[in-house]
Amino acid sequence: MTKRVVSGIQPTGNLHLGNYLGAIRNWVRLQDEVAQGGGECFFFLADLHAITVYNEPAALRANVRSMAAALIASGVDPDKSVLFNQAAVSAHAELAWLLNCTARIGWLNRMTQFKEKSGKDREGASIGLFAYPVLQAADVLIYKATHVPVGDDQKQHLELARDIATKFNTDFETDLFVLPEPMIPPAAARIMSLRDGGSKMSKSDPSDMSRINLTDDPDAITAKLRKARTDPEPLPDDPAELAARPEARNLVGIYAALADLPVADVLARFAGQGFGAFKPALAEIVVETLRPISARLSELETDPAELDRLLAAGAAKARIAAEPVVAGAYDALGLNRETR
Numbered sequence: 001m002t003k004r005v006v007s008g009i010q011p012t013g014n015l016h017l018g019n020y021l022g023a024i025r026n027w028v029r030l031q032d033e034v035a036q037g038g039g040e041c042f043f044f045l046a047d048l049h050a051i052t053v054y055n056e057p058a059a060l061r062a063n064v065r066s067m068a069a070a071l072i073a074s075g076v077d078p079d080k081s082v083l084f085n086q087a088a089v090s091a092h093a094e095l096a097w098l099l100n101c102t103a104r105i106g107w108l109n110r111m112t113q114f115k116e117k118s119g120k121d122r123e124g125a126s127i128g129l130f131a132y133p134v135l136q137a138a139d140v141l142i143y144k145a146t147h148v149p150v151g152d153d154q155k156q157h158l159e160l161a162r163d164i165a166t167k168f169n170t171d172f173e174t175d176l177f178v179l180p181e182p183m184i185p186p187a188a189a190r191i192m193s194l195r196d197g198g199s200k201m202s203k204s205d206p207s208d209m210s211r212i213n214l215t216d217d218p219d220a221i222t223a224k225l226r227k228a229r230t231d232p233e234p235l236p237d238d239p240a241e242l243a244a245r246p247e248a249r250n251l252v253g254i255y256a257a258l259a260d261l262p263v264a265d266v267l268a269r270f271a272g273q274g275f276g277a278f279k280p281a282l283a284e285i286v287v288e289t290l291r292p293i294s295a296r297l298s299e300l301e302t303d304p305a306e307l308d309r310l311l312a313a314g315a316a317k318a319r320i321a322a323e324p325v326v327a328g329a330y331d332a333l334g335l336n337r338e339t340r
């Protein structure tokens with residue numbers, strides 16, 4: 001059986017090096033790996049998930065575009081993968097409703113993500129936030145996904161998708177839904193703030209000096225890294241010695257992630273040297289990695305019509321793949337959709 005991988009990402013704007021190394025680059029690698037095995041990837045911007053909490057409409061619209069542009073600029077190839085925004089394929093919302101009637105309240109009550117996300121104000125959370133694992137089930141089942149990349153926090157939701165698929169298939173005596181297997185993605189890099197090795201690099205940090213944006217030019221990148229917080233010690237040759245030096249560990253970690261090398265190999269190269277030598281080398285690899293990405297990004301930003309065209313083409317392919325499954329679900333339930 002050829003692999004069909006389906007994965008979604010929440011649309012965010014102001015993308016930074018942490019987003020690139022922790023999320024975007026993993027998709028590019030996944031795409032190439034899956035394509036090599038003859039399979040295909042469906043990648044979507046999860047805008048229907050974004051509205052489970054209040055999202056300012058203009059910001060949401062802009063963020064879908066920014067994230068799509070960043071993905072394409074980073075190497076997600078709309079000719080190799082099916083790339084689209086979820087709202088453009090109405091089958092997601094349609095199937096989610098049908099599956100809401102198969103999923104049990106008791107199953108959703110066991111989802112630990114809802115407990116975390118709703119926090120103290122459970123009663124004030126949207127029904128969508130409670131039910132979003134059902135939308136996630138629809139997201140993968142409509143494409144007959146064989147494999148779904150899931151981190152630890154999402155394993156429970158994929159299990160739920162399998163339970164929903166099994167119950168639907170059993171209740172309505174069909175083999176419509178394919179049970180997707182989890183794919184454990186390689187451990188994602190976690191990039192920390194340049195001002196504080198104890199907090200994550202984030203778009204919501206008030207200091208722009210804390211992060212490297214995908215749109216920063218080489219001078220800005222070099223200046224930010226020059227001013228990045230460090231300690232006065234030279235770099236050690238043993239990775240274990242970085243444990244108590246969060247800022248040093250973060251900078252070495254960024255270098256290792258970009259060079260695709262184990263931390264030990266980076267240290268072997270720089271052990272005994274201070275940050276005066278290490279920071280320029282780091283700046284160079286960051287600048288060279290981001291150069292083609294930010295060039296393509298600004299091209300796409302000046303041509304939003306091209307971006308919209310690429311997303312529309314992706315959505316058209318996704319609709320074709322989803323349609324028979326949604327039609328099959330209506331039919332299995334005894335619903336008449338013929339007059340549409």
Ligand code: ATP
Nearest residue numbers: 012018019022023189190191192200201202203204
């Ligand atoms: P916010 O501050 O609003 O939470 P953010 O900068 O953390 O924003 P998100 O929109 O939360 O960015 O994350 C988008 C994706 O990027 C997620 O997959 C997330 O895991 C990843 N990501 C975000 N920040 C980092 C980071 N510092 N290191 C690695 N991955 C990251």
Ligand code: MG
Nearest residue numbers: 200202203204
């Ligand atoms: Mg975040």
